[in-house]
Amino acid sequence: MSGDIAAQTVTTADSATRNSGATVSIGFVTGMLSGMRSRGENVDDLLRGAGIPPAAIDNPGARVALRSYATLYKSVTEHLGDEAFGLLNTSLRPGTFEFLCRGMIGSPSLGIALERCARYLAVVLPDLRLEVERTHSWALLRIVEQSRVGHSRDDARRVFAFEWLLRLVHGLACWLVARSLSLSSVAFPFPRPTHADDYALIYTANSSFDASALEASFHANLLDLPIRRDDAALESFLQNGPETLTMLYRRDRETVRQVRDALAAALPASPGIDDIAADMHLSPRTLHRRLVQEGSSFRAIKDALRRDIALARLERENVPVSQLAHDLGFTDTSAFFRAFRKWTGQAPSRYRSR
Structure with missing residues (x-):
């Protein structure tokens, strides 16, 4: 410390x-930096710039301020020129998130917006596929691994890739409809990580692990909610970019x-x-x-x-x-x-x- x-x-x-x-667990920080560290890149300056002591990443019990985490999020993506933190086989060039938002905001309902999100990600993100499924009472967000991320099921790159993409899609959905969207359950496709206690605040307390794919369930009627954000609101939202979503799990x-x-x-x-x-x-x-x-x-x-x-x-x-x-x-x-x-x-x- x-x-x-x-x-x-x-x-x-x-x-x-x-x-x-x-605060958030240091596990999310090490996950965010895992792509860089796997390539032998030094991350100390990025950590210091965000107000995080470099020694903290070697302490599994450490926690960092949420604002420091958001600052690091922005610094890493800008440093790499990759909005997916260097985790995946294909990088997400700067502007990917902006055009995702612009493609969703004109939708008449959340369900349509999420379908557009899935189609867009299929073009720019070949490693992970997003699916939206609806039954009579329940809706399901499914994230399926298309090509291997990391070396094993519990590789920090793979774990954070799923954590990040679910938070991105869920946080963006909450922002678009201007209200909290409670996830009833989430099944994660990796062993329970050491920082999983934070999942109750970020996703849901009803989390399970070692699933074949990531599956997040919620009430189907939420898909019928209208989009309440307009272009003016989007311009303001984009001033901070996707790191804004790291702040929303407390505010929503x-x-x-x-x-x-x-x-x-x-x-x-x-x-x-x-x-x-x-x-x-x-x-x-x-x-x-x-x-x-x-x-x-x-x-x-x-x-x-x-x-x-x-x-x-x-x-x-x-x-x-x-x-x-x-x-x-x-x-x-x-x-x-x-x-x-x-x-x-x-x-x-x-x-x-x-």
Whole structure:
């Protein structure tokens, strides 16, 4: 870990909230860089430019700020001139994402937009094929490997290629219809990666692995939603490019965001779902249902918030572990130790030293 150690321990709820910025597992960073690293290219300057210590990629328990991840996304694609990060046998030249968006935005419905997306990708992306299937009640996004990506099923290039393309298509679909589109389940065609706990926030908590192809299911009636973005909105969206989509998985879950903010503001208290529901003028059952619809749960949100604050403060401050446990609302230090080992696979002191 790098960064100056703060001279003063911060314990207020406001400070905890400031340190609660969303993070992603280092596994997504190593996946993004796997194409470059497989060719022996040095990635240290790109990491530093995004505010990520190069040593972090050797620490499987590390996490990085979501904004740093988005910055790295843009830097890698610009450096390579490839919007697919050098992962695939055929590169995606700059402008591919823009013309994908322009081809989808004039569609009358999401279903038509996704069909256009599949046809476009078939032309520019021969390694992976996107299919859209509809039954009476369910719709299915399927991503099929056309030619081998990486050397094995769990090759970091192959894993990230599927992660990236599903997030790209799903995030773009959410943006086009201006609302969250909850995935009911996703089956991934590789063994469970070490960073799979993040899938509950990015895709769905109902994820499975070792499938023959990637299959993401959702309610079929979502395909009938109208496209709500116009050309003016697209121009603004394209100012940031596809890295914008890396930011959407927090923003397209409004209830998740509200619960996370409420829990952060309450620290070091640890309110339950009944308390948060009352503050939001909802019944606990309604709050639970909305969180399920957004692919999350009260427990998952609380765990993620505590984890993100703990990692940020261990990196930046010389705060005693006992004080940090108290500030995060743990009943005792040993409970915090158990939770931290579950999050990172190591003790807080070990994480800080690395």
